[in-house]
Amino acid sequence: MSQAAFASPARPYSKALRTAFLPESTVRDLPPTPRIVAIASGKGGVGKTWFSLTLAHALLRENRESRILVVDGDFGLGNVDIQLGLRHKFDITHILKRQISITEAITPCFLADAGGSCQLDILPGHSGASTLSLLGHDRIHELLEQLRTLSGYDMILIDLCAGIDWSARAIAAAADTLLLVTTEEPTALTDAYAVLKLSMRDRQLDGLRETNAEIVVNQAAGIRSGQAVYGVLAEACERFLHQTPRLAGVIRRDRRVSETIRLQRPFLGDHSGSVAAGDIMRIARHVAGDVSVIRRPVMSVG
Template identity: 45%
Template sequence: MDPVMDHQIKQRPPETLVVASSHPRRTRIIAVASGKGGVGKTWLSVSLAQVLARSGYKVLIFDGDFGLANVDIQLGLVPTHDVVDILSGSVTIEEGVQHFRGGTGLSAFSFDVLPGRSGISAISGMDCEALDKLLLSLRLAKQYDFVLLDLCAGIDSVTRHLAAISDQLLAVTTDEPTALADVYAIMKLYLRDRRRVGGDDMHCQLVINQASSHRSGVQTYEKLLQACRFFLKWEPQLAGTVRKDSRVPAAIRKQSSLMETFPASPAAIDVGRLVRQVVQGNLPAME
């Protein structure tokens, strides 16, 4: 890219995205899932948190990958406690939460992180009842507007359970055939699990990441839509597409925020649009 144009993208002020309402706080739990690793799920979770926090919302990222947790790594945090410590009762939620601060001056923002733990080989052995109680505590405390669950890639029982009991599921995929097959499996099992826990099946939306263009992203969505219509008799919504952007891997390597460094880059703009859809779209009412 031309250096002058790149400088303009870096310095252009960000678009006003979403403004937090003055309504009493109600916590919405949103699970972010993918069938396979490498589709940008954790980056998307972190980016959503950054945009929501900049917009005035109180946000917590819950790293639900209990085997290969890396939200803290992407943010450059060095946690002293994690969710396993909280579930064991050795620390409280307040003691286990890490605080992240970004931006400067009037553009400063902050959100909280509940770190996961790496190296747990049997996440299927995690106590789902204890996780339920933890999420209920977060909801009842009404401290956060949004709790973003960055789930483990795949379809293990704990990941499926957390997706099913959340208010909404964002299923992330790319246009790669394996990613499409895996996210289809995620949605198929999600419908079954939602019915098992007594919920309906209308709260799953697709995010097409690393798309070459918005048009190609919509085409990828339409492929999945046809499969869901034919085999599942169900039509998932499209939450949005995020275009492939060379600044994303560069920001991840530097443990920096694309939203701050290049706020007008294609991927940053797309995440902003996605946040507006998440906040203002046709989503389940929060009790």
């Protein structure tokens, strides 16, 4: 792999993360690769981690035969395991230290709902400076390559840290889809635009012309108000960045969300009939159906 790709933190993306396309005859002989969906936000407090876990649950409810992995990509303040009340022996630091394989760190979690229970696999994160000290461009690239080889999964959701940390930008640029979560608050909207601006620039510098970003408006007062928020963001992107991210969906505000987080319970298990549950199920169907891969992408080197 070219060291120039990781020359400085100012350029967190990597040309080595581009996808290459093989002839159709060769593609048929390759094992399937999971679709990687990065989930980001401009600021904390917009419900990104809750959305990541609830989306994963919704995807499993849509197809209980599918296999979904959620990766805690907040390398400094990981809390996916906390929201689930999940106990685990290993976390992502053991992988970054190359102490164990990525499959050894994956912990199963069983989510109960009206249809029974479904298994969601979790790659837990870690909180503390010890994780941050292990990070480097080579480690991020290595982690992404390992995730691409997990052919047993249909989709991998990576819950990124909030903001514009270089590691989050690197993963966001390399993902098949970037779901950017925002709210109606002006500060959240402004920070979301900053993430979009950097994401689009990163991908363009890496030779990828089209944005992979889609917008999720969370905690909206209503569908129309959420769509209006998206419209403001889309107009700014079209005017100044000359690209327009799509709207993945709007999730209406529900006071029971904070209650289920406090109780460490899956939202869809307790409140599957709520409007917020219906909203996120629609987003799950959109995400599951938004697959337009004709030829399977494989990692290129150099």
